[in-house]
Amino acid sequence: MLALVSPALLVILALIVLPVGWLAWQSIYHDGFTLENYRRVFTEDVYWRSFALTFEISLAVTVIALLLGYPVAYLANSVPKGWSILILSLVVLPFWTSVLVRAYAWLALLQRTGVINQFLRYLDVISEPLALVHNTFGTVVATVHILLPFMVLPLYATMQKIPNDLMQAGASLGASPSLTFMRVFLPLSLPGVLAGCTMVFVLCLGFYITPELLGGGRTVMVSMLVSRNVELYNQFGAASAVAVVLLLSVLAIFFVVSRFISLDRVLGQK
Amino acid sequence: MMRTSPARMALYVIGALVLVYLILPVLIIAPISFSSARFLTFPPPSFSLRWYEQYFSNPAWMQATRVTLTVALLTVLIATPFGVAAAYAISQSKLRIMRLIHMALLLPLVVPIIITAVGIFFVYAKVGLVATMPGLVLANVMLGLPYVVISVLAGLQSFDPAQEMVARSLGMNRLRSFFAVTLPQIKSSVVAGGIFAFISAMDETIVALFISGGQYQPLTKRMFTALRDEIDPTIAAISTLMTAASFMLVLLASTRQTKGG
Numbered sequence: 001m002l003a004l005v006s007p008a009l010l011v012i013l014a015l016i017v018l019p020v021g022w023l024a025w026q027s028i029y030h031d032g033f034t035l036e037n038y039r040r041v042f043t044e045d046v047y048w049r050s051f052a053l054t055f056e057i058s059l060a061v062t063v064i065a066l067l068l069g070y071p072v073a074y075l076a077n078s079v080p081k082g083w084s085i086l087i088l089s090l091v092v093l094p095f096w097t098s099v100l101v102r103a104y105a106w107l108a109l110l111q112r113t114g115v116i117n118q119f120l121r122y123l124d125v126i127s128e129p130l131a132l133v134h135n136t137f138g139t140v141v142a143t144v145h146i147l148l149p150f151m152v153l154p155l156y157a158t159m160q161k162i163p164n165d166l167m168q169a170g171a172s173l174g175a176s177p178s179l180t181f182m183r184v185f186l187p188l189s190l191p192g193v194l195a196g197c198t199m200v201f202v203l204c205l206g207f208y209i210t211p212e213l214l215g216g217g218r219t220v221m222v223s224m225l226v227s228r229n230v231e232l233y234n235q236f237g238a239a240s241a242v243a244v245v246l247l248l249s250v251l252a253i254f255f256v257v258s259r260f261i262s263l264d265r266v267l268g269q270k
Numbered sequence: 271m272m273r274t275s276p277a278r279m280a281l282y283v284i285g286a287l288v289l290v291y292l293i294l295p296v297l298i299i300a301p302i303s304f305s306s307a308r309f310l311t312f313p314p315p316s317f318s319l320r321w322y323e324q325y326f327s328n329p330a331w332m333q334a335t336r337v338t339l340t341v342a343l344l345t346v347l348i349a350t351p352f353g354v355a356a357a358y359a360i361s362q363s364k365l366r367i368m369r370l371i372h373m374a375l376l377l378p379l380v381v382p383i384i385i386t387a388v389g390i391f392f393v394y395a396k397v398g399l400v401a402t403m404p405g406l407v408l409a410n411v412m413l414g415l416p417y418v419v420i421s422v423l424a425g426l427q428s429f430d431p432a433q434e435m436v437a438r439s440l441g442m443n444r445l446r447s448f449f450a451v452t453l454p455q456i457k458s459s460v461v462a463g464g465i466f467a468f469i470s471a472m473d474e475t476i477v478a479l480f481i482s483g484g485q486y487q488p489l490t491k492r493m494f495t496a497l498r499d500e501i502d503p504t505i506a507a508i509s510t511l512m513t514a515a516s517f518m519l520v521l522l523a524s525t526r527q528t529k530g531g
Contacts, residue, residue: 004359005371008352008415015412016377019389026392068288075285090289094296096520098473100493101509105295107501108302115298148292178277206382208476213497223384230388230480243385250382267379 020247027240037241047225047242054222057136057211058204061143065200066193068144069151073192076152077159088156095149103213106142107133110214134216142210147203151196154265158192159185195266198257202250222246296513303506321507330492331508337482338489340403342471345410350464352411353418358448360419361426372419379416383476386413391480401483409477414467421466425459465523469516 027037041047076087094102109115110133117129132138162185170180208223215221220228222242229239257266274282306318325331360372378386390409391400399405429452437447453460475490482491489512493505 001359001363001365004355008356008375008419009371011352011408011412011415012374012377015390015409016381016386017374019393020381020385022392023385023389071281071284072288075281087285087289090293094292096469096516097296097513098490098509098516100475100490100497101299101513102295104497104501104505104509105299107497108506109295109298111501145292145295177275206384208384209494223382226384226388230391236392239388243388246382247385250380254380267376
């Protein structure tokens with residue numbers, strides 16, 4: 001049996017465990033043991049601001065995705081089967097479109113001469129094009145778009161398991177629909193909320209293509225810090241330290257969440 | 271007829287708006303790709319195939335397309351048997367360490383891709399695999415493995431291993447009984463896993479940005495570089511073709527999966 005897993009395991013060891021280990025080593029060793037890279041990451045302004053911005057954006061994206069995703073999951077759960085299949089298909093459809101293709105689409109929609117600005121001017125709503133992209137706004141809009149399915153799917157899976165009887169029991173005891181929702185449905189859907197929020201937040205922390213293409217160079221997320229240190233400045237130690245801090249943040253989040261819900265629930269979606 | 275409550279109406283409206291937000295960007299690319307305008311103009315002035323011509327007549331785009339398709343195909347051919355073997359072992363073995371191995375095989379989904387990409391770049395730089403075809407394929411095999419493992423494990427869950435025992439008690443060896451009894455029953459999830467690995471290799475961008483170069487640059491890397499500079503409608507044409515290809519493959523994978531197994 002071990003012989004059967006070994007080819008796959010070897011690939012994983014050689015191409016993810018070894019490289020990540022290499023990064024960790026490189027972050028503390030350069031002609032001798034050093035913590036200089038970490039000191040820089042934690043004290044230099046550029047790094048701090050980038051980490052702070054990344055966490056802010058990830059938090060904003062998670063909250064927006066929850067606010068948009070919850071009603072959609074609820075709707076898919078409360079309509080007849082045919083409709084719910086249609087809704088879920090529409091949710092996963094963009095999921096299977098390349099992230100790059102979607103970045104292009106958002107550029108085409110949001111840029112100064114883009115579809116939305118052209119349309120608004122065509123309708124005479126605005127006289128000057130709005131700055132919708134090459135800023136944090138554009139990054140957030142496109143990132144939420146990419147991560148929304150990761151929110152909707154675990155929410156829907158959790159909501160489906162909530163027995164309808166409970167809602168009827170609430171109603172028969174005289175509670176209004178909104179009270180039954182607040183006291184019965186919402187609490188029972190919280191594991192799905194936690195699973196969805198974790199996935200969206202963690203994936204957002206490591207986002208690269210979307211902020212790089214839609215952020216216009218001003219929205220420097222942590223991943224861009226890593227790539228710039230490698231590609232532009234040849235600062236491999238600094239890049240490695242940033243990568244290690246990012247990875248540890250992700251693992252810490254997974255660890256904390258695993259205390260509340262099973263990780264299978266979080267990772268099961270994709 | 272029951273009247274729809276205001277809360278319910280609001281739910282329908284919000285749901286519809288969110289779905290439009292999800293779908294609109296996917297739908298907007300096709301009309302742009304068929305527009306004759308050099309720059310994005312709304313409404314599009316007229317219909318044209320010039321961006322498709324530009325794509326198909328450009329040797330650099332064509333070379334990148336060949337690289338992408340070759341990498342994706344080789345990835346499937348390697349990741350699928352590796353993944354199937356691993357999933358089979360994980361589902362059959364009672365060894366404690368299998369749980370750990372199972373988790374290790376899902377690591378590519380957990381580690382942020384930018385970290386994986388930079389890490390692989392450093393390792394490849396040491397062993398001379400940067401800007402080579404084998405390096406590109408190997409990285410994509412690693413990234414595609416979790417999809418095969420997840421899909422095949424799901425398929426094996428509904429398979430009764432007693433059937434294979436029967437075949438073996440009738441004198442087949444383990445390998446033959448697997449190919450004769452087990453594989454035909456989990457074929458759909460194997461194919462689905464392979465298709466997901468193919469799509470993942472076709473779409474992969476970030477690792478390619480770091481480790482590919484020279485003549486072995488996949489489509490996504492060239493698209494990324496092009497997108498950084500300007501919004502060339504040729505990319506709309508390529509995007510439309512890529513999206514159509516992904517959807518056809520997903521459709522194929524999901525009809526396979528619903529057939530059971």
